[in-house]
Every structure is written in structure tokens, then in C-alpha cells.
Amino acid sequence: MAKADFRFYAELNDFLPPKRRQVTITHLFEERAPIKDTIESLGVPHPEVDLILVNAKSVDFSYILADSDRIQVYPVSSADENAAIISLVRPQPLNVIRFVLDIHLGKLATSLRMLGFDTLYRNDYDDEELAKISSAEERILLTRDKGLLMRSLVTYGYYVRETNPERQIVEVMRRFNLFERVSPLQRCLRCNGLLKPVAKETIIDQLPHNTALQINEFHRCTECSQIYWKGSHYERMQQFIEAVLSSG
Template identity: 50%
Template structure:
């Protein structure tokens, strides 16, 4: 039987059984198959892959794996510009925007508080999420590996952690967003942009202690929610700073394949 040798690097090993992590292993070729199909059959969602080298040459997802091929599969490179070698996607996203699945409601809130355009509803079906990601140019963040393997999705990421604050650090680190965060630019509730508001405008809506101790406010241009710089704001800023300083985004929960 024809065989190829595969080797996965860095965090792509999260999706493999222990005996296949960080080592080269044989894979039997019992049928004609594109490298994308083999990669996903081995458990790795294709949006997590940034570079595929076959016998040292960069290839796209449609490459047909052949007997004797040596296939090296890489995630995103953070320290090197490899743009001239990329073959797996036709285009980058000009503006980084997100859509999140139902498991990531708290993360959606945190991303919005960091200023990132984040679409979230807890009643989105998988087909809707995939369509929004593919046709609206949004990166899909999910805890569902099967969803991430849908063919039409080109830009996505499996969130490893199951703790919201760690998830935020992980996503900021993965997409190198630490210096692009703009805290309290968007509404955590509806994703609309915030505007500055005079204290007199919002005073009737404030609790007595808030009215007494705070003077700077923002109001959502969509739903009208009022924001002020309190302990939650400082918490978000600390999380951003932790990620900027290289805080550990390592996963603390196993991969989950269910919806």
C-alpha cells in the first residue's frame, strides 16, 4: 500500500493523539486524496493550518498526496514573514473581525470591550456561523472542531481554554492583537460603537455612588447602554497588558469535538 509521512508542528499537535505528537509518522494512502482531506482525517481543522510543505515545497490544500511524500504541516508563524511561501489561502482578511459560537459568550463580551468587531448570538446554528465566516469575512472562533472543518470556512481558530479570561489572552496572542486593542470602543452588549457622553446626559440613569465617584462616561450608539471607567475596565486593561508581556496562553482544557 502507498504511504506518506506526516509531521505536525507546534499547537497543531493539540489535535493529535499522544503517539503522533511532535513526531513523524506513516499514513497509509488507500485512496486518492487531497492533502486537506488527509490533514482533517488526522484530526486537524484546516483553518488552523498556515503552511504545508511536501518534500520541502509549499503546496495548497488541493495537492494530491502521493506515495513516498513527506508532508510537514505548520500553524501560524509569529516571528517570521513567510508570505512568499503561502499557498493554502487565496487572500488574507484586510480587517480582522470575528464571529463566535454559542460556547464563547463571555469571550465575545471581552473582545468587544477590547474594541474588536465581534458578532455573537447564542442561537446561531452551525451552518449560519460557517456562512457568516465565509461570506462576511469574519474569523470563526469556536470550541467545536467539527464546525471548524466545514469546507467553506477559510479563517478560523479553535479556542483551547475553557476559561473566558484565558480565552481572551489566547486570542490576543494568537492573532497578535495586543497593540490593536482599543478598550471601551464597542458595546459589550450589542457590538455597536460607543460615543462620549456628558455626565449630565446620563446622570438620571446612574446609581448614586456611580454618579458621585465617576465623571467620564460613554454611551452605546446602538442600545444606549452607559459605560464608565470602573474596576471592570481596569481588569480588561490588565488582561491586555498580560498578553502584551507574553502571558502564557497555553490551553487548560482538552479539545472538544462536539457542538
């Protein structure tokens, strides 16, 4: 029986059982298989992998595992320390950062929209649909389900570690270096549509009486027609946005 030694670095260890973290893992195998399949069989989703070295040489996901191979697997956070090595698994950078989120991340979806990011979310997306959307539209799939990230269609994806929504948004902002891309309060929190200014007189019959008397500036979603104005909720959103930006 052949064997290969694996070592996973940094946050890739989050996917491993405690006894396998930060240590060399000896993998026994009989049939030769692509290294991508073996990495995922050990628990690490391929979109989380940024660099694979086999016997100190960079390889891609199609590399066929061989007896006595020594494999080092690195995440995105290790890119700086491996800057001199060309990664053969890193996908092309996205020109536009867009997201699609699974059912567990509804509050994170609202936060991303509040900060201006194109974010698809529905509570009835199934896993196959999420993977197809991520692939077809080149959207980063954010999920709390590592099995979903292992679907072959998924190229751009990330497993959200935090469970608290306020920490999740900071985690995602840091992971994708989004702090300079923020464009707050440009999207509908309900449906993700873009907001456009709307004349008060054209919507006055849809406004609460006191709002119609006190507020003059309004925006409406181009998709679902939800109306927005700077009420008491606006100050709370501004405070939230400032707190997120200060964490960058």
C-alpha cells in the same frame, strides 16, 4: 495499497492522538484524494495549517495525494523558520481584524469587545450560521470545536486551546499579534455596538440617583442604547486591560 508519510509540526500536534504526536504518520489509502481532506481526516482543521510541503515542494489544498509522498504540515507559528518558502495555502491577510465566536467563548467575546475588537457572539448561533458569517464577513472564527473549523466555508479560523477565559484572551492576542491594535472601551460589552458620548441631560432620567449626582461623563451604545460611565467597574476593567497588555 498506496501510502504517504505525514509529519505535523508545533501546535498542530494538539489535534493528534498522543501516539501520533511529533512522529511520522504513515497513511494508507486506495482512492486518491485532495491533501486537505486527508489532513482533516487525520484530525487537523485546515484553517490551522499555514504551509504544506510535499516532497519538499510547497503545494495548495487541492494537491492530490500520491503513493510514497512525504508530507510536512506547518502552522502559523513556524512561518519564520520557513520564510524563504512561499505558502500556497495561506489566505490573504485581513485588512481589518474582526471575530465571530462560538457558544463556548462568551467571556472571551466580552474581553475582545472590552479591548475594542469587533466581535460577534450569540449563544444561539448554530455551526452552519457561524461558518457562513465567518465566510461572508471575513471574520476570524474562534472556537473550541475543531469540527466547526473543518467546514469548507471557513477560511479564517483558530481553535482556542486554553479553557480559562483570562488565559484565552492572552492566547488570542498573541496568536493574531493584536497588542498594537487595542482600542479599549470603544464597544458595548453587551452587543458589540460602538459607544458614543452622550449628554448627561438627555439620559438623566435613566440613571441611578447617586450616579446622576456624582458622574458627568457618559457614553451610550449606538445599537442597544446601553449607557456606560466610569464607576467602580471602570477601575476593574482598566486593571484587566493593563494585565492583558503587559503579557504582550
